[in-house]
Each structure stands twice: as structure tokens, then as C-alpha cells.
Amino acid sequence: MTEQSGPKRPRERAAPSHWTLARYLTDSTCLVASLFAARWLRITLPLGKPVDADGLALRAPMVLLALLVWTVTLAAIHSYDRRRMADPVDEFQAVAGGILVAALAYAGLLYLSYRGLSRLMFLYFVALDLALSIGGRAAWRSLARRRGLERRAALIVGVGVTARRVARALEAERAADVALMGFLDEREQADPIPEAVERLPVLGGARDAAEVIRGLGIHEVILALEPGGQARLDRWMPLLQELPVDIRVAPDYSQLVLSRARVERLGDLFLIGLNEPVIGPGDRALKRAFDLLVSLLGLIVLAPLLGLIALAIALDSRGPILYLSRRVGEGERPFWMCKFRTMVPGADRMQEALISQGEDGRLAFAKRPDDSRITRVGRWLRRYSLDELPQLVNVLRGEMSLVGPRPELPALAARYAPWQRRRFTVPQGITGWWQISGRSDKAKHLHVEDDLYYIRHYSLALDLWILWRTIGAVLRGRGAY
Numbered sequence: 460m461t462e463q464s465g466p467k468r469p470r471e472r473a474a475p476s477h478w479t480l481a482r483y484l485t486d487s488t489c490l491v492a493s494l495f496a497a498r499w500l501r502i503t504l505p506l507g508k509p510v511d512a513d514g515l516a517l518r519a520p521m522v523l524l525a526l527l528v529w530t531v532t533l534a535a536i537h538s539y540d541r542r543r544m545a546d547p548v549d550e551f552q553a554v555a556g557g558i559l560v561a562a563l564a565y566a567g568l569l570y571l572s573y574r575g576l577s578r579l580m581f582l583y584f585v586a587l588d589l590a591l592s593i594g595g596r597a598a599w600r601s602l603a604r605r606r607g608l609e610r611r612a613a614l615i616v617g618v619g620v621t622a623r624r625v626a627r628a629l630e631a632e633r634a635a636d637v638a639l640m641g642f643l644d645e646r647e648q649a650d651p652i653p654e655a656v657e658r659l660p661v662l663g664g665a666r667d668a669a670e671v672i673r674g675l676g677i678h679e680v681i682l683a684l685e686p687g688g689q690a691r692l693d694r695w696m697p698l699l700q701e702l703p704v705d706i707r708v709a710p711d712y713s714q715l716v717l718s719r720a721r722v723e724r725l726g727d728l729f730l731i732g733l734n735e736p737v738i739g740p741g742d743r744a745l746k747r748a749f750d751l752l753v754s755l756l757g758l759i760v761l762a763p764l765l766g767l768i769a770l771a772i773a774l775d776s777r778g779p780i781l782y783l784s785r786r787v788g789e790g791e792r793p794f795w796m797c798k799f800r801t802m803v804p805g806a807d808r809m810q811e812a813l814i815s816q817g818e819d820g821r822l823a824f825a826k827r828p829d830d831s832r833i834t835r836v837g838r839w840l841r842r843y844s845l846d847e848l849p850q851l852v853n854v855l856r857g858e859m860s861l862v863g864p865r866p867e868l869p870a871l872a873a874r875y876a877p878w879q880r881r882r883f884t885v886p887q888g889i890t891g892w893w894q895i896s897g898r899s900d901k902a903k904h905l906h907v908e909d910d911l912y913y914i915r916h917y918s919l920a921l922d923l924w925i926l927w928r929t930i931g932a933v934l935r936g937r938g939a940y
Contacts, residue, residue, distance in 0.1 A: 479539045482599055483530075486554075489591035490529050494522060497583035506579065513575040521573055525565055532561035547600060548931035551593050556927065558589055612676055616643045616668075616695060617683035618656050625683045625709045626657040640675050643668055645684055645691050665698060672702050683709040738885055738917055745919055746886070750861050754854040761848060768799055768845060775836040778804040781849060786866035791883045794858045796866050797849040801837025844933050850889045862922040863888025864910035875907075882910040885917070895928040 498515055501507075533539065538553045562585045569576055613629075615622050622642060629639050641660040644652045653661050662671045672680070680699055684691055692708075699706050738746065758765075769780045782800040787793055833841065840846040853859040859866065866887040872880075893909035913921070 478599075478603070482539060482596070485595040485599065486529065486533060486592055487526060489595050490525060490588055491522060493584050493588035493591055494525065496587050497580050500583045500587075501577055501580040507577070510577045510580075511575075514577040515580065516573070516576070518573070521569070521576075524568060524572075528565045528568065529558070529561045532564065533557045536560075547597070548935055549928075550596055550600070552927065552931050554592055554596055555589060558585070558592060562588075611637055611678040613637050613639050613679040613681060614641060614643060614662075614672065614675070614677045615639065615681045615683050616699075617645045617685065618642055618653055618661060619683075619685040621685055621709060622683035623657055625681055626659065630657075637679070640677065643671065645682075645695065665694065668695075668698055669702060672704060677704055679705045679707065681707045681709055742917070742919065746860060746922065747857070749919065749922070750854050753861055754851040757848075757851050758855070761851075764845075765848060768840065768848070771836045772800055772834075776803065776834045785869055786887070787869055787872040787883065788858055788866055789883060789886045791872070791880070793869065794853070794866075796859070797852050799837075799840055799846040799849060801834060801840050801846045802832040803834060847889055854889065860886035860888045861890065862913075862925050863891055864907075864913065865891055865893065879907045881914065882907055885914055890925060890929040892925060895925055895932050 494517055498517055501510070501515060533554070536553055536557045538550075538557050566581065569581075615625055617625075626639060626642075629637055639659060641662045642656050644661055644664045646664075652664060655661060662675075671677070682692065682695060682699075684695075696706070772780050779800055782798045782802075783795040784798060785793060786796040837846070850859060854861055863886045864882040867875075867882075872883075891910065892913040913925075
């Protein structure tokens, strides 16, 4: 084992089950408090029609039913998963979404049982529970960070390109619940072990794994093996399964089968069936109907905001208000994508110079936060993705979808490898998987791999989830420039 002075064993933390129980009890307390506070508000505030005793009754079965519905719903959406602690927006979105779904289910059950309950009191209850529950989660988050609790020590097995990518991803995401302690060399011991990778120590090889994991109190091991590492995986898995650690595998996406997959059972065997990465006719019709409804309503509701943005662009700099960008859409058909102009006129003539190709053949598009071509208003619009709103017109015209792979620049699409062209088999979208998992902070070539992940796992539910997560990504403004 390589001698190290850098990594220190993370501070001992309370058992995760204790913290999960504490958060659950907090949510339950907020729920019951909201019910009785809503009743008090309905009596105190002279709003709405007068109600009788039945309209204000809070019977024990009603309270127990609410606790049951909230418990099942919040558990079903994994709101108590420790990974929610990594991102406050993600956690609060999960709690808010769970409460709203639970409220709808509870309203239906009350209609079948206690129909006389005051509707205004019910609205008070939902609003109060949202505020108190999110406030309670914020308090637990503050306490956990202040005391360094629920932070899991992690180790990466691997020292190659995939391992470096995992380490950079953990750093870019600034995972609050993960402390990366270093690496283990997965290669044969005849190979020289490097001293450090990504400025973190390489703590040894397979022979040192048990000692390192126990000595540093590692909770999680990420296997990041290079292509062709199946034999090494077979060697590492039995070794790690004997230790009290969670194991994750980070595959090399560029080597994966680029199709949607399903697991089929044949007697005692399990087979993997591969489908072409396309959206079926029924799903396509449903997706298009959803796109038409949302884009039309969006243009109507956002009309005042669109007008204000147009005025700000006109006052800030000379040039057109809208910018039409030539893009490659579904089926590699070109179209003009509409955006609010955020750069000085003529900036698109410099795009070709921003495209480069690395030694491994991967394409990169050098978007920078300090780009001098961006106007003052444009920088603000880009930060919150408001420049993308005119693309609702493209959605209405059928050239784009709300969710899908991002329409590509022709200069980049012309350099695609055959496997990358699979992204053009579905409608291109305003937002997508890569926008909620890194946006411009991620290298351009990784966008294609995110797009292929979306295609393989497509469903309308995934579209809705991406749209919901996009709100959080836009509010954070990270990676948008």
C-alpha cells in the first residue's frame, strides 16, 4: 500500500437510518401541525362562505389517512434517499412534488369519505404543509452540513480515462454527500502504480483494497474500469462484496449498445432484447399532442414577458431582436431555430473556430462564460435560459419538441461518427437529459451520450420529469452561458 498523508478518515456520522427517521418524523409533525393550523386559519380569517362544524371537523381517521397517504407518496418518490441531500433544489422539488401528488390523492379519498370538509381549509392545509415541510428539510440540511453528517467516503477503482471522468463529474456536481478519498489501481500489479490521479492519491491496488477501505472508513466504491475490463471486474467484485461497502459501476458509455433494451425471461435464463432507438407511433402521437398544448398555452401566458425581453434587447444593442440559427433536426433535416438574440450581430460567423477535435477523436465546442460576443442583456437571458423561449414557435410548427436531444449545429453534425447520428432518430427538444445533468459545464461530446441515454429510456413520464427538473436547473443558472 502506498504511504499517504493526504486523506483522513471522515468524521463519524449518525447512522443513516436515524437521520431518515428524524426527517420522516419532522415531515409527519409538519403534516399534523398544518392540518390544525389550517383549521385555525379557516375559523380566524373571515374569508369564504360560513361553514358548519362538519366543515371544520378533524376526526382521527382523517389525520391517520393523511399520514398514510403522505408516507406512501414521499417514500415512493424517494424523498428520504440520502442522495437528495446533495442538491437543495433537487430535494425541495422532490418534497414539493410529493406533497402535491399526496394532496390530490387525499382530496379524492376525502371526497369518498368526509366530503363536507371546507375546501378553503384544505387549500390552507396544503400551502402550510408545503412551507413547513420545505422549511423542516432546510433545517435538517443546515444541521447536517454544519456538523459534517451524512457525508459518505468514496473510493474509485480505476486510474484511466473513465475513472478520471467519474472524479471530475463528482467535483463538478460538488456532491455534498460524497467525499472522494482517492483511487485504487485496477490493473495488474506488474504495472507501475501512479502516485496521484486528478490531484488525489492512488492508495494501492487489489491487494491493498481491504486495508484501505477499512482504514479510511469507506462507504462507497465506484468501479470505473476501462473498456475490455470484464476480467478485472470479475476479480474485483468478489473482493468488494466481502466488505461492508456500497458498490457502483461506471460504464464507458461510448462502448455501450446504443439501443433501448428490455430484459426477457426464457425459462431459467434472462435475455436482453434490443429495440431500435425510436419512439413508437402511440408515444409519438401523445408526445406531439402534449407539445402542441403546452407550447400554445406557454406562448399565450408568456406573451407579456416575451414583449419585455424584446424591448430590453432593442434598448441594449443594435441588431435584430430574434436570432435564427440553422440547426439539424429529426431525420437530419435542417431547420431554422428561433432564439432571442444574446450576442452582437455577426457572432455566428465565429462558430467554426470554436469547434475542435481531441486526440481521441471526440468533438468539443468551446463555449465560455467570458465570451466577449455576449451582450449585457444577453448574458442575463442566457443565465436563466430565457433566450430559448421563442423556440416554443418551433415546437408549435413541429420542428422541435419540448423534450429531446438538443438541435445540433450543422458544422458539428457533419463530423459525427455513425453511432452519434442515432440522436437524430427522435424529435429534437428545447430541454433534455443533458440540460438537467450539467448543461454547458459538460464537454460537448458528452451531450451525445446523454441524448442516447434519453432515447433508450424514453417515456412520457421521463419527459415530464425532465421538464420538472429543468425548472431547478434554470433557477440555479449553473452551466448556462
